[in-house]
Amino acid sequence: MNIENTQSQMRKGILEFCILSVIRRGEAYPSDIVEEMKAANLNILEGTLYPLLTRLKNADMLTYRWVESNSGPPRKYFCLTPKGETFYGELEATWNELANAVHALTKK
Amino acid sequence: MKKIININFHSRVIPIEETAYEILQQYIESLRRYFAREEGRDEIISDIENRFSELFADKLKKGAACITDDDVNSIIASMGRPEDFEADDETSPTAGASQQGATGSSSATGAGASGAGTSGAGATGASQQGGWQYNTAEPRRLYRAENDKILGGVCGGLANYLRLDPAVVRIIFVLISFGWGLGFLLYFVLWMVLPTKSLPAVVRKRLYRNPDDRVIGGVASGMAAYFHIEVWIPRLIFALPIILSVISSLIGSAFWAHAHFHYSSPEFITGGFGGTLFIAYIVLWMVLPEAVTASDKLEMRGEKVDLESIKNTVKSDLEGFNKRAKDMGKEMGDRFKEMGPQIKQNIQTFSSETGAYARKGGSGFGHAVGVLFKAFFLFIAGMIAFGVTIALVSLIFAGDGILDLKSYILSGFWQNFLAWAAFLLFFLSPVLALLTWLIRRITGTRSRTHYLGYTFATLWVIGLFCFIALAGMVMNSFRSRQHTEEEITMSQPSQNKLMVRSAPRSGRVYDTDWWFNDDDWDWKHRAPFYIFNDDSILLTTVKVDVLKSDDAQYHIKVYRFSRSDNSRTASELAQQISYPVQQSDSVLSLPAGFPISKNQKFRNQQVLVAISVPVGKRIIIDNSVRSFRWFNLSGNHRHIHWSDGDEDTWEDQTDLDNTYPWNSNVEYTMTATGLVRSSRKDREDSEKPEQPERPEQKEKAEQPEKKEKPEQNQNDKQNSDHNGYRYQGPEKPAHKNNSDSPAIKSTTMLTVPYRGELGLLTALVHTL
Numbered sequence: 001m002n003i004e005n006t007q008s009q010m011r012k013g014i015l016e017f018c019i020l021s022v023i024r025r026g027e028a029y030p031s032d033i034v035e036e037m038k039a040a041n042l043n044i045l046e047g048t049l050y051p052l053l054t055r056l057k058n059a060d061m062l063t064y065r066w067v068e069s070n071s072g073p074p075r076k077y078f079c080l081t082p083k084g085e086t087f088y089g090e091l092e093a094t095w096n097e098l099a100n101a102v103h104a105l106t107k108k
Numbered sequence: 109m110k111k112i113i114n115i116n117f118h119s120r121v122i123p124i125e126e127t128a129y130e131i132l133q134q135y136i137e138s139l140r141r142y143f144a145r146e147e148g149r150d151e152i153i154s155d156i157e158n159r160f161s162e163l164f165a166d167k168l169k170k171g172a173a174c175i176t177d178d179d180v181n182s183i184i185a186s187m188g189r190p191e192d193f194e195a196d197d198e199t200s201p202t203a204g205a206s207q208q209g210a211t212g213s214s215s216a217t218g219a220g221a222s223g224a225g226t227s228g229a230g231a232t233g234a235s236q237q238g239g240w241q242y243n244t245a246e247p248r249r250l251y252r253a254e255n256d257k258i259l260g261g262v263c264g265g266l267a268n269y270l271r272l273d274p275a276v277v278r279i280i281f282v283l284i285s286f287g288w289g290l291g292f293l294l295y296f297v298l299w300m301v302l303p304t305k306s307l308p309a310v311v312r313k314r315l316y317r318n319p320d321d322r323v324i325g326g327v328a329s330g331m332a333a334y335f336h337i338e339v340w341i342p343r344l345i346f347a348l349p350i351i352l353s354v355i356s357s358l359i360g361s362a363f364w365a366h367a368h369f370h371y372s373s374p375e376f377i378t379g380g381f382g383g384t385l386f387i388a389y390i391v392l393w394m395v396l397p398e399a400v401t402a403s404d405k406l407e408m409r410g411e412k413v414d415l416e417s418i419k420n421t422v423k424s425d426l427e428g429f430n431k432r433a434k435d436m437g438k439e440m441g442d443r444f445k446e447m448g449p450q451i452k453q454n455i456q457t458f459s460s461e462t463g464a465y466a467r468k469g470g471s472g473f474g475h476a477v478g479v480l481f482k483a484f485f486l487f488i489a490g491m492i493a494f495g496v497t498i499a500l501v502s503l504i505f506a507g508d509g510i511l512d513l514k515s516y517i518l519s520g521f522w523q524n525f526l527a528w529a530a531f532l533l534f535f536l537s538p539v540l541a542l543l544t545w546l547i548r549r550i551t552g553t554r555s556r557t558h559y560l561g562y563t564f565a566t567l568w569v570i571g572l573f574c575f576i577a578l579a580g581m582v583m584n585s586f587r588s589r590q591h592t593e594e595e596i597t598m599s600q601p602s603q604n605k606l607m608v609r610s611a612p613r614s615g616r617v618y619d620t621d622w623w624f625n626d627d628d629w630d631w632k633h634r635a636p637f638y639i640f641n642d643d644s645i646l647l648t649t650v651k652v653d654v655l656k657s658d659d660a661q662y663h664i665k666v667y668r669f670s671r672s673d674n675s676r677t678a679s680e681l682a683q684q685i686s687y688p689v690q691q692s693d694s695v696l697s698l699p700a701g702f703p704i705s706k707n708q709k710f711r712n713q714q715v716l717v718a719i720s721v722p723v724g725k726r727i728i729i730d731n732s733v734r735s736f737r738w739f740n741l742s743g744n745h746r747h748i749h750w751s752d753g754d755e756d757t758w759e760d761q762t763d764l765d766n767t768y769p770w771n772s773n774v775e776y777t778m779t780a781t782g783l784v785r786s787s788r789k790d791r792e793d794s795e796k797p798e799q800p801e802r803p804e805q806k807e808k809a810e811q812p813e814k815k816e817k818p819e820q821n822q823n824d825k826q827n828s829d830h831n832g833y834r835y836q837g838p839e840k841p842a843h844k845n846n847s848d849s850p851a852i853k854s855t856t857m858l859t860v861p862y863r864g865e866l867g868l869l870t871a872l873v874h875t876l
């Protein structure tokens with residue numbers, strides 16, 4: 001068993017949940033999402049974020065619109081779709097269950 | 109000091125160092141490969157590029173003059189490299205099971221949510237796979253290289269496993285594929301069995317093709333860069349077979365030119381060796397990647413290699429290789445055992461992979477097929493090129509027969525010069541251009557300029573002008589036609605019957621028979637010339653016409669014709685024709701031909717023997733004279749040749765219009781209305797029983813009366829060595845007797861290649 005391997009697997013599962021929660025608070029620009037997650041001490045590579053966003057968007061969880069920026073070309077701002085909202089709801093419920101279970105088990 | 113280039117990057121103009129640009133390009137390319145099978149690949153890449161462009165713009169806004177390597181590297185670090193993604197990215201594109209993108213990931217998270225680990229088989233399966241792929245502590249495994257592939261990445265993966273240059277593995281694969289066809293099978297099995305992975309490069313230095321300095325494919329130049337040697341060394345090695353064959357041809361022709369020996373083509377000496385090198389070049393061309401980017405070029409040169417380091421590398425490589433090969437064998441065994449179920453999955457992956465290829469409109473699979481086709485066509489083109497090269501070499505160097513024939517037609521420096529120029533430019537340059545075009549087309553090489561095309565076109569046009577000029581000059585030297593006329597004094601045959609036959613040629617004559625080996629072929633009888641040696645050819649443009657005599661006597665007139673650029677030289681040339689007609693009572697012997705020398709040139713010299721037969725007397729024309737009708741190009745041959753203004757109107761002075769057609773071996777009687785057959789019995793039918801007796805008959809008839817022109821006969825014999833032929837006594841007819849002339853064949857020493865062309869040429873000149 002390899003510690004890094006396990007760690008990365010633990011992180012993987014929650015990544016989408018975290019991203020969706022950031023977007024849910026309001027339209028978000030990918031680099032903002034990275035910054036916000038960094039601030040919460042959850043490091044993610046931008047290169048990983050873009051494919052994830054695209055996949056979620058292709059699964060109709062997310063949508064985006066172009067926002068003019070004052071420096072250069074327009075940026076993509078992402079927001080949740082209704083489907084994404086329900087998806088997020090399910091994930092949140094699962095997370096709470098999981099967190100409680102883990103908490104209950106580890107703090108015993 | 110670094111070069112800065114401006115790029116238009118997502119609608120921003122970015123000044124960037126060239127090296128930084130290379131890094132960026134490579135990074136984007138690695139992403140492209142990583143996301144190769146991702147549905148939204150283009151969008152992802154575009155997003156990332158957009159971000160890059162934004163960050164670049166920020167940098168520039170803050171006052172940076174340009175984007176440097178460091179800038180790009182730091183952005184790449186924050187973006188992450190494909191290798192880093194796999195740690196984070198649960199739906200790694202390499203996990204064949206989770207092709208469905210977001211659907212896959214959602215089901216995976218869903219499963220993970222519903223019960224940690226128990227029912228989450230899909231998710232754990234996928235992530236485990238992603239895990240051990242990334243895990244370096246795991247024993248090394250054989251993969252197909254995702255990022256370094258020509259077809260399926262099998263060779264790249266093998267090379268990675270064995271820590272060899274992928275080119276080496278590919279060469280081996282190609283060789284065993286060409287050798288036994290086994291390679292293809294093995295390759296496809298491995299393609300199906302092995303999983304893919306983006307593998308890091310294990311070799312610091314790789315063999316590339318160098319596009320900057322190339323003659324054909326840049327192979328030699330790439331090798332030179334790899335081994336740090338002068339570029340001419342590998343080039344020379346590759347070109348050696350051609351050079352060798354040229355040299356040996358030269359030596360060969362130098363040795364054999366005078367003997368006129370039909371030497372075996374020199375390419376046999378070097379053919380095997382040259383062929384191998386040629387194939388090696390083609391294989392390398394196919395297999396080696398082109399060094400496109402700056403880092404490719406760095407990799408191409410690598411660190412300096414001297415003999416010591418090669419020795420060390422080879423030594424350690426071989427040691428390691430043994431072990432690794434053993435490991436690999438073991439692992440393959442294990443793999444196949446444990447892989448029963450997994451193969452199934454892999455085959456599914458394979459089919460989905462190929463399916464994905466097909467779906468992408470052939471970008472992937474199409475490329476694979478393209479490479480196969482390229483290889484195939486390269487092979488074919490290579491063979492063609494090889495063949496053509498060899499043919500040209502042998503044509504130029506073995507075909508000095510052409511030179512001999514040429515010198516009968518061409519005169520003076522300019523005509524020879526033009527002939528060579530026309531040959532090289534008009535005929536060879538299109539061939540070369542076609543080959544070049546083919547090869548460039550196949551390899552997809554396109555130059556922005558059309559210099560090559562212009563060059564070839566110019567050369568060809570020059571060649572065309574040379575050809576036209578040459579044709580004009582040659583035609584000019586055939587412009588005027590003159591003739592001489594000579595009445596042969598003859599004694600009237602005693603039996604009121606004249607037998608016309610061909611004077612047999614001597615054994616020393618260089619017959620064309622060896623070329624065809626049987627005399628049944630009619631071409632021989634239509635050939636405008638029989639024989640030629642160093643300085644003369646024997647023209648057989650002799651015709652026999654039969655006319656009605658005005659009086660009661662046989663008359664024989666010999667007309668000699670020649671063409672030239674003016675009438676004076678034409679009649680001189682006509683005069684020079686030596687055509688001794690001999691008569692001995694009833695037998696008229698006509699020489700089979702007349703020699704012309706190189707100095708005289710071939711100017712369509714012709715001889716017409718007009719035999720006037722008085723009414724009531726008979727004539728029989730022997731089968732050996734059968735071919736004495738000049739050319740049978742057209743039935744109406746009398747009217748083809750002379751009609752131009754500059755011609756002498758000799759037929760007006762004679763009554764040659766009233767000639768009668770004749771068949772050989774038929775006895776005719778002249779009547780007031782023309783020639784009629786003497787008997788109903790066609791002697792042609794009974795040719796065979798008659799043939800053996802005829803020579804005896806004639807010899808008997810001739811012996812006592814052989815009085816006319818014996819001196820001339822002697823002279824001919826004396827001259828024969830000079831002229832290369834001689835007349836001997838009429839011991840046998842020239843035709844149909846080749847079965848008993850092995851001596852002729854064995855003494856045949858000269859080649860008459862390309863006579864067909866000359867025949868055509870002369871025929872052409874005739875009709876002009």
